[in-house]
Amino acid sequence: MAKVFIYPATSLILSDLVARFGHEPLGSALSIREHVQTPGFDSPPIQMTSEDPQKGLKWAAVEVPSGIRGRMALYGPLVEEAEAAIIIDEPDLAFGCMGCARTNELLVFMLREKEMPKLELRYPASKEEGVTFVAKIKQFLKELEVKE
Amino acid sequence: MSAKEQPVRIAQITCGAEYSGIQNEITSAAETVGAKMFYPDVALKDVKRAYKDFGLPVKSPDLKLAIARAQAIVEGRIEADGIFIASCFRCAEAAIVRNELRRYIVENSKIPVVSYSFNERTGASTLLTRLEALSTIAKRRALMAREVQVGTTMGVDSGSSTTKCIIMQDNEIIGTGWRPTTDVLKSADDVVSLALTESGLKLSDIDAIGTTGYGRFLVGKHIKADLIQEELTVNSKGAVYLANAQKGFATVIDIGGMDNKAISVKDGMPGSFTMGGICAGASGRFLEMTSKRLGVDITELGALSMESEGGENVPMNSYCIVFGTQSLVNALAAGYKPADVAAAACHSVAQQVYEQQLQEVDIKEPVIMVGGSSLIQGLVRAMGRMLNTEVVVPHHAQYIGAVGGALISSGFVDKKVKEA
Structure with missing residues (x-):
């Protein structure tokens, strides 16, 4: 079982696909669940506090807007933990929406930089492309099993 | 509910x-x-x-x-x-x-x-x-719609630099009080006392009281105010009232001691506003620093700055008060005249307000400047040049929050009369 970072990190479809092939999907659900379930403070809706953008300084400089640093506090540790990644370029909003374009740019760059098995695909524009899209993800995930 | x-x-x-x-x-x-x-x-x-x-x-x-x-x-x-x-x-x-x-x-x-x-x-x-x-x-739309002051009312503006009090009776200002803010409650008591003395009234003669400014809650509780309201709406109301601009559009600029406010007003009602001051360099505090460095009282800074053509040629950056002070020192050391330096400080503050605040509201004439800083003529001139308009400074502009407080709180006079 490999830890696979999914981009967009909010994609339930990707998360489900990774889990079906026996791997652990690393995405928003995981990091936000950790925050929401942390006892001892109350900062709805996602329990982030002003300390999170400070933690984000590890991945983005102080001139970078606080929202980006806060997001990096969620995703940065997951990228470090990741053993593989699936990146979908220009996904439809319904496929998985990550709010900040600048964070997304940084995140994709970090994933591309890291030496690990990666699959980067363009979001399908037709049904036929969709079938190929799923097949490629499936093949990538199966190959991960073999490598392990 | x-x-x-x-x-x-x-x-x-x-x-x-x-x-x-x-x-x-x-x-x-x-x-x-x-x-x-x-x-x-x-x-x-x-x-x-x-x-x-x-x-x-x-x-x-x-x-x-x-x-x-x-x-x-x-x-x-x-x-x-x-x-x-x-x-x-x-x-x-x-x-x-x-x-x-x-x-x-x-x-x-x-x-x-x-x-x-x-x-x-x-x-x-x-x-x-x-x-x-x-x-x-x-x-408080109904209360804010008030255009005429009735009864005898008092407004107290507990600001970061100064505390002001105004007493109004039947739409006329009859008492004023002004003091630098030190101990918040003592400063408020002092200005109330000054205004009462000038008007020849006792506190029991006042029908309603309104407070505003940073110390509004503390002072409001202390003097049992009927109205405790933030300075954005109170100042804008006071400004259009004094400038006789209660109908149509207006833009109110208040360069305060700690932060600046820019408010778009339509028919006497604030629409959009911005309040800020990333650094004290863009506020009236920088002009206080300037007057100290030039060895003149803040009340003399305006006249001094008007002796200059505008001071645009003096390098001055008040984005940060530390660098701004450094600019002041450098300019004087370079041999610029105090009048030019004073005008340059005014120009720099106006420029910061223009760049940081006025981009976030729609400037519509008349542009009304209020607050203590509006008495510094060089600042008003610089702002007028920046906006390419004739800036209006109404009478009692330095008491604007207190005037707004006295005007709006007179809405409680009618209520009290009805209850009686």
Whole structure:
């Protein structure tokens, strides 16, 4: 079982696909669940506090807007933990929406930089492309099993 | 809960607030002023349509969502009493969207709107006055519509630099009091005493009292005020009243001791406003520093600055008070005349206000300058040149918050008479 970072990190479809092939999907659900379930403070809706953008300084400089640093506090540790990644370029909003374009740019760059098995695909524009899209993800995930 | 007791509903159109860890600060600031924040609900198809309709090709999905939320409110699909637009400080993409959405809402609806840029250090206290102003406009529309002062009323403005008091009777100012703010309550007591002496009245003669400024809650409780209201709405009301600009559009600029306010007013009612001052360099505090360095009293700085043509040739950057002071020292050491340096300081403050504040409100004439800094002629001249307009400084401009407090609180006189 490999830890696979999914981009967009909010994609339930990707998360489900990774889990079906026996791997652990690393995405928003995981990091936000950790925050929401942390006892001892109350900062709805996602329990982030002003300390999170400070933690984000590890991945983005102080001139970078606080929202980006806060997001990096969620995703940065997951990228470090990741053993593989699936990146979908220009996904439809319904496929998985990550709010900040600048964070997304940084995140994709970090994933591309890291030496690990990666699959980067363009979001399908037709049904036929969709079938190929799923097949490629499936093949990538199966190959991960073999490598392990 | 009756319909009247419903909290003011403020629509939150933000990008990055939750991830900056300040959502709780926004919510608690709103609750403190009797308002409730809510996210306008929109469907995915609304986001796609709004983004296309609006025509601003942004990349961040949260900003696309912000556009859809604003459109849903403007088109009446979602009801809101006020709108709070905010995004991360230093995000250029969000700053463009924030400004264009504010303009779009102001032009297409009557809903009051405030825009702001935050970072993770933004606390509830910073947001309080802004949200209180939104809440006031929605909740106290009838009180704010008052154009004439009635009875005998008092306004106390407990500001960061000075404390002011005004007593009004039958639409005339009959007593004034002014003191630098030291101990908040003592300063308030002193100015009240001065104003009562000048008017020949006793405190028991006053029908209603209004307080505003940083110390409004403390002073309001101390002198049993009928009205305790933030300075954004009170000052703008006082400004259009004194400048006789209660009908039509007006822009109010108040360069204060700690922060600056720019308010768009329509028919005496504030519409959109901005309050800030990233650094004291862009506020009246820098002019106090300048007068000290030049060895003149702050009341003489205006006359001194007018001896110069404008001081634009003197290198001066008051973006930060430390660097601004350094500029002052360098300019004097380089041999520039004190008058030119004084004018340059005025020009620099006006420039900071223009760059940081006035970009976030629509400038419509008349432009009214109020507050103690409006008595510094060089600052008024610099602002007029910057905006290419004749700036109006009404009489008693330095007492503006106190005048607004006395005017608005006279709404309680009618109520008291009825109750009696």
